[in-house]
Amino acid sequence: MNTQFIRSKILRVSLFSALVLGVLPVSMTPARGQTSSTLTNIIADGKLTEYSPSTAPILVRGTVTPAVRDVQTFLKQQGFYNGSIDGIYGPNTYSAVVTFQRSRNLTADGRIDQNTWEALLDAYNRNTPVNSNNLSQYSLNTAPILTIGSQGQAVKDIQAFLKQQGYYTGAVDGIYGYATAASVEAFQQRYANLQNDGIVGRNTWSTILDTVS
The missing domain is CATH 1.10.101.10 (PGBD-like superfamily/PGBD)
Structure with a gap:
């Protein structure tokens, strides 16, 4: 087989791999102060009681995690979100988060960081009945x-x-x-x-x- 052809094929595979790695969502990597278990031990149950602002994962467009599903569930209950509860941080989720942030006088960047988590948990605690x-x-x-x-x-x-x-x-x-x-x-x-x-x-x-x- 032609050596030049083989080198060409290897080069194409390498470029394709680099492109794939380059487009993977950055948000799938644990943020500073988080571990992989912070992301994987979450159970999507529609409740926010298992989160705290200091340990909750940072969520941005492209994130796919049970935490997104829980946020979607709460935002839907509060009338901010009307999309699918699928755990995918897509355009509809982004728009819902931006609307929520504006309602709480936060920076409307669609990024669920510690400040937005605090606002979400505050809203959740105020609007969700508890059982003693x-x-x-x-x-x-x-x-x-x-x-x-x-x-x-x-x-x-x-x-x-x-x-x-x-x-x-x-x-x-x-x-x-x-x-x-x-x-x-x-x-x-x-x-x-x-x-x-x-x-x-x-x-x-x-x-x-x-x-x-």
Whole structure:
């Protein structure tokens, strides 16, 4: 076979590979501060409670991820989006995000970064009902002490209760951060018998369980 012909074929394959790599969406690469697990461990369930502004993936046109599907679902519920819930950040999703950003006085660039995530989560938390009935499963003997750094279902249940009571506006994510501690402290301030320490200890659990019983 002609050597020049073989070299020509190899060159064409190399150029084609370079072109394909060049057009892959940049957004599929984890952003700074993110890991690949940040993108792959997300379950598309139409809820935004599993996200926080500091760890949520940055979404731009061309992104294909379950996080896009969740955003599409919420924006559709709020009347910003009328396209398919397909997890593909296309033109319709971009337009919906721009419209949402304008409604929140954000830079209308269609890029879902930390600021836009904060606005989305704020809107989601304000417009999505929460259920604190799960607290009925706890007793003073089984309820864990919760403080900054605690994680798990008990934290989620406390966050849901505090949100329903109007003390908490953050994500119901099961992570006991400073915002959760501050809302616990605000709750404690209502009761003279509670220490305002932001910790869900035995006395605070007792008061919370009395409230929901």
